Amino acid sequence: MSAQQDSDRGRRVSLTLGSGGARGYAHIGVIEELEARGYEIVAMSGCSMGALVAGVHAAGQLDRYKEWVCRLDYFDVLRLVDVTWSPMGAMRASKVMGKLDELVGDIRLEDLPIPVTTVATDLTRQREVWFQQGPLLEAIRASIAVPGVITPIHRGHQVLVDGGLLNPLPIMPTVSTRADFVMAVNVTAQSPEPVSLEDLLPPDEVAEEQAREVARDKGSVDFGGWMEGVRGATRRLFGNGAESEDDDGDKADRGRRAWGRLDMILASFDITQAALAKYKLAGYPPDVLIEVPKTVCGAYEFHRAEALIALGRHLAREALDRREQGQSRVSGPEVVGPRPLVSHASGAKAGEEEE
DSSP: OOOHHHTTTEEEEEEEOOOOOGGGHHHHHHHHHHTTTOOOEEEEEEEHHHHHHHHHHHHTTTHHHHHHHHHHHHHHHHHHHBBOOOTOOOOOOOOHHHHHHHHSSBBBBGGGSSSSSEEEEETTTTTTEESSSSSSHHHHHHHHOOTBBBBBEEEEEEEEEEEETTTSSSGGTTSSSSSSEEEEEEEOOOSSSOOOHHHHSSSSHHHHHHHHHHHHHHOOOOHHHHHHHHHHHHHHHHHHOOOOOTTTTTTTTTHHHHHHHHHHHHHHHHHHHHHHHHHHHHSSSSSSEEEEEEEEEEEETTTHOOOOOOOHHHHHHHHHHHTTTTTTSSSSOBTTTSSBBBOOOOOOOOTTTOO
């Protein structure tokens, strides 16, 4: 075996990226760390935000996408919210999809240099739908349609919504790939107690994120005003323009409760996905698992891209260091201080099928 062949051993990775809203920005950092170390991503599967990042990366536009999201501030995120009066969802996501169209254009999944599977849920037949052929943008749009929040895609008799409803971490589509190991990134992980983004970042990254927060507060962006805009939007989205009180008559938290309607939908979806992801991991354990607690930020905090990308890269660095040091196969999950669980379990066998 040549020196080049020997150096390439163990470098082919099959990558699964889970759903989780803004936390899915961490997927970008994971991909960056893999590529910086010379790993070759030979197959990808993803759900919701994971489907979006996988598709954009396979289309060769991840750098441009990263550049765009890292420029988004509070108001930019709010401007991307295109309200609709449809009874099937509050937003159309057409502005986000328009930007993706600028980046990747009319490309099909089967023409991508890296095989990509995106996962949606068919509400009509109550089962998963895997996109492995057809327009990439349609596959992404179906996978990001959070029920009740983003309008679904209608395809024939199918009503397609976010794949996280049934499979927030779709490892199964990649287990038969000829790769040296399977890596999965779960960004809706449960944790024993709330863990903040700052708890997980290295000190230098924490300082940078705090500086960005100060800059946001001192700049032209008024977070209080932005939140009032969000509250007004959510009142329009869900009806009931009046702010209600609890039975105890507490009036101090009225603003929070007006915003809490959307918050409760997304938080409920997060909880369900976190539980489902645990079952998927038990059935198809990856060789390397990176877990980001769902408490690090809200699913809609899309203005925190830089910090979340840095977190993904940091956690990937830790996981790959362990694998490269020969510690990738242990009997159970390993707790690293206050950090999320980073486990390295034996991989699923190629060719296994879901029952």
